[in-house]
Amino acid sequence: MENKITMGADGRLHVPERPVIPFIIGDGIGPDIWRAAVRVFDRAIEKCYNGSKKIIWKEVLAGEKAYNERGSWLPDETLQSFREYLVGIKGPLTTPIGGGIRSLNVALRKELDLYVCLRPTKWYDGVPSPVRRPELVDMVVFRENTEDIYAGIEFAAGTPESRTIQNFLGEKLGVDYTFSDDTGVGIKMVSEKGSKRLIRAAIEYAIAHRKPSVTIVHKGNIMKFTEGAFKQWGFEVAEEEFGDRTYTWGQWERTKEEKGQEAANQEQKEAEQSGKIIVKDMIADNFLQQILLAPRDFSVVATLNLNGDYISDALAAMVGGIGIAPGANINYSTGHAIFEATHGTAPRFANTDTMNPSSVILSGVMMLEYLGWQEAADTIVGALAETIRDRTVTVDFFNLMDGATLLKTSEFADRIIEKI
Numbered sequence: 001m002e003n004k005i006t007m008g009a010d011g012r013l014h015v016p017e018r019p020v021i022p023f024i025i026g027d028g029i030g031p032d033i034w035r036a037a038v039r040v041f042d043r044a045i046e047k048c049y050n051g052s053k054k055i056i057w058k059e060v061l062a063g064e065k066a067y068n069e070r071g072s073w074l075p076d077e078t079l080q081s082f083r084e085y086l087v088g089i090k091g092p093l094t095t096p097i098g099g100g101i102r103s104l105n106v107a108l109r110k111e112l113d114l115y116v117c118l119r120p121t122k123w124y125d126g127v128p129s130p131v132r133r134p135e136l137v138d139m140v141v142f143r144e145n146t147e148d149i150y151a152g153i154e155f156a157a158g159t160p161e162s163r164t165i166q167n168f169l170g171e172k173l174g175v176d177y178t179f180s181d182d183t184g185v186g187i188k189m190v191s192e193k194g195s196k197r198l199i200r201a202a203i204e205y206a207i208a209h210r211k212p213s214v215t216i217v218h219k220g221n222i223m224k225f226t227e228g229a230f231k232q233w234g235f236e237v238a239e240e241e242f243g244d245r246t247y248t249w250g251q252w253e254r255t256k257e258e259k260g261q262e263a264a265n266q267e268q269k270e271a272e273q274s275g276k277i278i279v280k281d282m283i284a285d286n287f288l289q290q291i292l293l294a295p296r297d298f299s300v301v302a303t304l305n306l307n308g309d310y311i312s313d314a315l316a317a318m319v320g321g322i323g324i325a326p327g328a329n330i331n332y333s334t335g336h337a338i339f340e341a342t343h344g345t346a347p348r349f350a351n352t353d354t355m356n357p358s359s360v361i362l363s364g365v366m367m368l369e370y371l372g373w374q375e376a377a378d379t380i381v382g383a384l385a386e387t388i389r390d391r392t393v394t395v396d397f398f399n400l401m402d403g404a405t406l407l408k409t410s411e412f413a414d415r416i417i418e419k420i
Contacts, residue, residue, distance in 0.1 A: 024088070
């Protein structure tokens, strides 16, 4: 037990000096980027804590390696290890399109009830970007991780299940839609519990990190009882649980109706001046436009699963691409968390030692912050940023930079370690 991270009765993680942390090496380019990243983690921890802290890495299997060695894409012992040791990290895993095995990433999130997909996005000086002012992008996305269409409740066209649901919708519920036998059916699930715990976590994060706003992003103008409810439940959480720390656009609208727009504007201004977090909402398509036009207006973002998938990748593109975008899947109640590279497996580049390891490195930074090892996290970020500023980069950035030096994956890690 002395090497296990635990969740205390006080709701705080208890982290030993030498915690055991399970890792999945990943498919495709996973082994290349993991071997680079783990050397960076170990060196930063050694440097910052003079040997008093150390991670004991425990490999667990998932994906192609698990299937080849155990005959299972996600062995039970892998899930058990993540349950037992609470915190883990993983490389990219194979996700077939249109059939085959279930998404392993979704399976891990569902089995461990990792209801927050946390995706911070910020720009590092020197990283090539397609936008004019990438330095204005500094957002943290809280993507609901267990519901929406990712619940996986869908039935193929032409199956008895699909026909049964279509008949039920038409005959029992009077749905006005012309069904046909070539129609697949999916069900969108959005619950009050799932919505509120996600938005609660986003507001708590904004308070803890002194962020100015939380934006609830939704498509409630069309999906009124799912995404519209998500927005409404979010405002309820803000007002009922954090009323002394937040001011919502719902409050603004009520004041406008009762006292007029000028009074509502003055009320919001006073709330901002007093340090309250502004909790606002925005339709998803407009939000995707506004992050390009006015990124400085957004800080913490709370959204549903599918919207969050689109938004987090769009933001990643603005700051240099998914190759430098970290991510985490967290249950703040139990303490379970899996940190992960957010990109795919890129199998044609497997074992070439050419790809950018920054996504998994920065995901490890998030993990160190989660453990409370902030010194090591900051040291890695500083060394990574300096390496990029020196234009010593892997091929993805090299192709977009003038006067850059091309490095292999392992060499990129070497440069970071030198700067540590």
